[in-house]
Amino acid sequence: MVNAPQLLQVDVVTSAEQERRESARRGDRAARRQSILQKLGIIIPFVLVLLAGIVLVPSFLSASNITNMLVDGAILAITAYGMTMVIALRGIDLSVGSTQAVVACVAAVSVNAWGILPGILAGIAAAIILGLVNGLIVTTFRVPAFIATLATLGIFRGIALLFTGGAPIMITDSAFRSIATSSIFGIPVPFIVAVLVGAGFWFVLDRMRFGKHVVAVGGSPESATDSGIKVKRIELIAYVVAAAAAGVAGLLLASQLGSVNGSLSSGLELQAIAVVVLGGTSMAGGRGNIIGTFLASLLLAMINAGLNLLNVPSFYQYIALGMLLVFALSLDSAQRAAVRRVFEGRVA
Amino acid sequence: MTAMLAVENVVQQYPGVRALKGVSLSLDEGRILALVGENGAGKSTLIRILAGIEQPVEGTLRLRGEIRRLTNSAESQAAGISVVSQEFRLVPQLSIADNIMLGHELRTAGVVRARGTRARVRELLSTLGLDLNPDRLVSSLTTGDQQMVEIARALSRDFEVLIMDEPTAALNRAEIARLHGIVRRLAAQGKTIMYVSHHLDEVFDLCDEVAVLRDGSLVHRSSTSELNEQTLIEHMLGRKPQVFGRADGAATANDARLVVDGLCIGGFEEPFSLAVGTGEIVGLAGLAGSGRGELTRALFGDRAVLAGSISIDGETVQVRSVPTAIRAGIYMLSEDRKSEGILPHLDVTENMMVSRDTKSVSWWHRLAPSRREEGDLFEELHRELRIRVPNGRHLIGNLSGGNQQKVLLGRALQSGCRVLLLNEPTRGVDVGAKLEIYQLIRRLATQGVAVIVSSSDAPELTAISDRCLVYLSGRQTAELVGSDITEDNIVGASVGQIAVGGTHG
Numbered sequence: 001m002v003n004a005p006q007l008l009q010v011d012v013v014t015s016a017e018q019e020r021r022e023s024a025r026r027g028d029r030a031a032r033r034q035s036i037l038q039k040l041g042i043i044i045p046f047v048l049v050l051l052a053g054i055v056l057v058p059s060f061l062s063a064s065n066i067t068n069m070l071v072d073g074a075i076l077a078i079t080a081y082g083m084t085m086v087i088a089l090r091g092i093d094l095s096v097g098s099t100q101a102v103v104a105c106v107a108a109v110s111v112n113a114w115g116i117l118p119g120i121l122a123g124i125a126a127a128i129i130l131g132l133v134n135g136l137i138v139t140t141f142r143v144p145a146f147i148a149t150l151a152t153l154g155i156f157r158g159i160a161l162l163f164t165g166g167a168p169i170m171i172t173d174s175a176f177r178s179i180a181t182s183s184i185f186g187i188p189v190p191f192i193v194a195v196l197v198g199a200g201f202w203f204v205l206d207r208m209r210f211g212k213h214v215v216a217v218g219g220s221p222e223s224a225t226d227s228g229i230k231v232k233r234i235e236l237i238a239y240v241v242a243a244a245a246a247g248v249a250g251l252l253l254a255s256q257l258g259s260v261n262g263s264l265s266s267g268l269e270l271q272a273i274a275v276v277v278l279g280g281t282s283m284a285g286g287r288g289n290i291i292g293t294f295l296a297s298l299l300l301a302m303i304n305a306g307l308n309l310l311n312v313p314s315f316y317q318y319i320a321l322g323m324l325l326v327f328a329l330s331l332d333s334a335q336r337a338a339v340r341r342v343f344e345g346r347v348a
Numbered sequence: 349m350t351a352m353l354a355v356e357n358v359v360q361q362y363p364g365v366r367a368l369k370g371v372s373l374s375l376d377e378g379r380i381l382a383l384v385g386e387n388g389a390g391k392s393t394l395i396r397i398l399a400g401i402e403q404p405v406e407g408t409l410r411l412r413g414e415i416r417r418l419t420n421s422a423e424s425q426a427a428g429i430s431v432v433s434q435e436f437r438l439v440p441q442l443s444i445a446d447n448i449m450l451g452h453e454l455r456t457a458g459v460v461r462a463r464g465t466r467a468r469v470r471e472l473l474s475t476l477g478l479d480l481n482p483d484r485l486v487s488s489l490t491t492g493d494q495q496m497v498e499i500a501r502a503l504s505r506d507f508e509v510l511i512m513d514e515p516t517a518a519l520n521r522a523e524i525a526r527l528h529g530i531v532r533r534l535a536a537q538g539k540t541i542m543y544v545s546h547h548l549d550e551v552f553d554l555c556d557e558v559a560v561l562r563d564g565s566l567v568h569r570s571s572t573s574e575l576n577e578q579t580l581i582e583h584m585l586g587r588k589p590q591v592f593g594r595a596d597g598a599a600t601a602n603d604a605r606l607v608v609d610g611l612c613i614g615g616f617e618e619p620f621s622l623a624v625g626t627g628e629i630v631g632l633a634g635l636a637g638s639g640r641g642e643l644t645r646a647l648f649g650d651r652a653v654l655a656g657s658i659s660i661d662g663e664t665v666q667v668r669s670v671p672t673a674i675r676a677g678i679y680m681l682s683e684d685r686k687s688e689g690i691l692p693h694l695d696v697t698e699n700m701m702v703s704r705d706t707k708s709v710s711w712w713h714r715l716a717p718s719r720r721e722e723g724d725l726f727e728e729l730h731r732e733l734r735i736r737v738p739n740g741r742h743l744i745g746n747l748s749g750g751n752q753q754k755v756l757l758g759r760a761l762q763s764g765c766r767v768l769l770l771n772e773p774t775r776g777v778d779v780g781a782k783l784e785i786y787q788l789i790r791r792l793a794t795q796g797v798a799v800i801v802s803s804s805d806a807p808e809l810t811a812i813s814d815r816c817l818v819y820l821s822g823r824q825t826a827e828l829v830g831s832d833i834t835e836d837n838i839v840g841a842s843v844g845q846i847a848v849g850g851t852h853g
Contacts, residue, residue, distance in 0.1 A: 223437040
C-alpha cells in the first residue's frame with residue numbers, strides 16, 4: 001500500500017452530493033407517478049362509467065336510480081373500509097359475506113323479539129365475536145389469513161343457515177325498516193352513514209398512531225416488530241374492525257331488504273376485494289386508501305345499476321366484476337413496476 | 349463503579365454454528381467502546397441480543413448491575429437501549445417523520461400531533477446536518493440518507509445506551525465527521541456508546557476503548573491509546589491471515605473470457621467496464637451502495653441494463669433475462685443463499701440438477717428426469733465437491749451453510765457455465781468449509797471458468813482473487829493485482845480514502 005504507484009484523490013463528497021440530488025429528483029418523480037396512477041386508476045373508470053351511464057342508460061339520472069346507486073354503493077363501501085384496513089396489513093378477510101349474513105339474521109331476530117336498539121346492539125356484538133374468531137385464528141393459531149378466513153367463510157355461512165333453519169326472516173319493526181329507506185335533506189341515510197364511517201376510517205388510518213402502525217406492519221413487518229409495535233394486537237384489532245364494518249353494512253342491508261335469510265351476501269368478498277384494490281390499496285400491503293375504496297364502491301354500484309336498467313341478465317354482472325378485479329390488480333402491479341422503473345432507470 | 353450495561357458469559361447458538369462462545373463485556377457510562385472483529389466474529393449476534401431481538405442460550409445481561417431479560421425489542425428500548433442496526437429497519441411506505449417516530453409517536457389521545465412531530469424531526473435532522481423534507485417517503489431516499497434516517501431514529505428515543513452497528517458504511521466523509529461529533533457530544537453528556545466498525549481509523553479517532561471479538565469469543569480489550577492499528581489487526585485475525593495458494597502468474601487479458609464494456613445500470617452514473625480472463629478469479633469489493641451486487645445481477649439478467657455490451661469468448665451476448673444469461677453460459681449464486689439459492693423442500697440431487705444443461709439429455713428425460721442417471725451424476729460430484737451428506741435423497745435445508753454452498757456450486761457446474769458470478773460465497777459458512785470452498789472455486793477456475801467473486805469480506809478477497817476491483821458509489825476506485833491485494837488496500841479503496849491506481853505496479 002505504501003509503495004502504491006500513484007494516489008488518486010477521489011472526490012467522494014461532491015459525487016455523493018450529486019448522487020443525492022439526483023436521487024431526490026428520482027424519488028419525487030416516483031412518488032408523483034405513483035400517486036397519479038393511483039388516482040387515475042379510480043377516477044378515469046369512474047368518470048367513464050358515469051358518462052357511459054348518462055349517455056347510454058335510460059333513466060340513469062332518475063331520482064330513484066340515483067338513490068339506489070347511493071344506497072348500494074354505501075352498503076358496499078362500509079364493508080370495504082374494513083377490508084381496506086385488513087389488506088393494508090397484508091391480510092385478507094374472505095368471510096365478510098358470511099359475517100354479514102350472520103349479523104343480519106341475528107339482528108332481524110333480535111329486532112323482532114326486543115325492538116330496534118337491542119337488535120342493533122345484538123348484531124354488532126355478533127360481528128365483533130366473529131371478528132375476534134378470525135383475528136385469533138390468524139394471530140394466535142398462526143393460520144395464514146387467506147386460509148383462516150376461507151374456513152370461517154364456510155363456518156359462518158353454516159351458522160347463518162343453521163340459525164335461520166334455511167327460512168327467510170321477515171322484520172316486523174317498521175322503524176328499523178325505515179332506516180335504510182329514509183333520507184335527511186334528500187340524502188339517503190346509508191350514504192350519510194358511509195361518509196361518516198369512511199371519515200372515521202380515514203382519520204384513524206391517516207392521522208392516528210394506530211394508522212401509522214398499520215402501515216408499518218403492512219409495509220415491513222420486521223421493522224414494525226423491531227420498533228416495539230405489538231404486531232399481533234394490531235392484526236387482531238383489524239379483523240375485529242373488518243367484521244364490525246361488515247356487520248354495520250349488514251344492518252343497513254337488513255333494513256333495506258326487510259327480510260333476510262342465511263344465504264344473504266354470498267360472494268360479497270369478491271366485490272369488497274375488487275373495490276379495495278381498484279381504490280388504490282395494494283395487495284402487497286402498506287398504505288390503505290379509504291377515499292379510493294369509497295369511490296370504487298360507488299363505481300361498482302353504478303355498473304350494476306346500469307346493467308340492471310339495460311336489462312342485461314345479472315349473470316353478466318359477475319363477468320363485469322371479475323374483469324374489474326383483473327383490471328384493478330394489473331393496475332396495482334403496474335403501479336409498483338412504474339416505481340421500480342424510476343429507481344432502476346429503465347425509463348428516463 | 350457498576351457498569352452501565354454488561355453481559356456475562358453470553359452463549360448463542362444457531363444450527364451448526366456457535367456464534368458466541370461465552371462473551372463477557374461491560375460498557376461504562378460516558379465512554380465510547382469500539383467493538384471490532386472480522387465478519388462472522390459474532391458482533392451482530394451480540395448486538396441483536398442487546399436489542400432484544402434474540403435471546404441468548406446462556407448468560408445474563410445486567411443493566412446498572414441489575415439482571416434483566418430482554419425478550420423483545422420493545423423491552424430493550426424501554427430499558428434505555430437504542431440501536432442503529434446495520435440492515436435498515438425502515439418502512440418504505442411511511443414518511444421520514446413517521447419512520448423516525450415509529451413506536452413512540454408524539455400524540456394526544458392516539459392522534460398523532462403532525463406539527464409537533466414535523467418540528468421535532470426537523471430539529472433532529474438538522475443536528476445530523478440533513479436538509480430533508482420530513483414528509484418525504486423513505487422509499488425515495490438514497491442508501492446514505494436512509495442510513496442517516498436510521499440514525500436519527502435511534503437518537504429520537506430516550507436512551508442511556510446507544511449501539512451503532514457500522515453506522516458509517518454508507519456515508520460520505522462530511523457526514524461521517526458530523527456523526528463523530530454527535531457521538532462525542534452524546535458521550536460527554538454521559539451516554540454510553542458501543543460503536544461497531546470495520547474502519548480502524550474510526551476506531552482510533554473516536555473511541556475510548558476497543559474490544560475485539562474473534563470466532564465468537566472476546567479476545568482483547570484495552571483502551572485505544574494502548575494499541576496501534578497493527579496490533580489491533582493482529583488481535584482481530586489472531587494470526588497472519590491464511591494465504592490461499594494464489595497463482596501469481598495471473599491469466600492475461602489476452603484470452604479474456606468475459607468482457608463487459610460500458611455497462612450502464614440504473615441508479616449508477618458511470619458505466620461499468622471489466623474483463624475476466626479464462627481461469628481468472630476477479631474479486632469485487634466495495635461497501636453498501638458500491639454497485640458490485642447490482643453489477644452481478646445485471647450480468648445475470650436480473651436487473652435492467654440501459655446500455656453497453658457483454659461478450660463471452662469474443663461473442664456478444666444479449667442478457668435480457670435470467671434464462672438467456674444461463675443459455676449464454678453465465679451463472680450466478682446469490683448472497684442470500686436461503687431465499688434465493690436453495691430449494692429447501694427438494695433433496696440435494698434435485699437441487700443440483702435444477703439448472704442443468706439439458707443438451708446431452710434425451711427429450712424424454714428432460715421431461716421426466718431419470719433418477720438413476722441423476723443419482724450417478726450426483727455421486728460423482730458428491731465425492732468431487734466433498735459434500736458432507738449421507739446420500740442424494742437428503743433435503744438440502746438440513747445441511748450446514750458450507751455444504752449447501754457446495755451443492756449450489758455443483759448446480760452452477762451442471763449449468764455448464766463459462767462465467768460464474770459468486771456473491772458472498774462463504775457468508776454463514778464456518779472456517780473449515782470456507783477453505784474447501786476456496787479450493788473448489790480455484791478448481792473451477794483452472795477448468796477454464798471465468799469467476800467473479802463479489803464479497804464484503806476483505807480477507808476472503810485477498811485469499812482467492814487474482815485481481816481485485818474496488819468500487820465506491822458505482823465508480824471503480826482501484827484495481828489491485830498480485831501482492832497489492834491486501835486487506836488494507838481493499839478497505840482503503842472501498843471508502844475512497846486511499847485509491848491505489850494502476851495495474852502497472
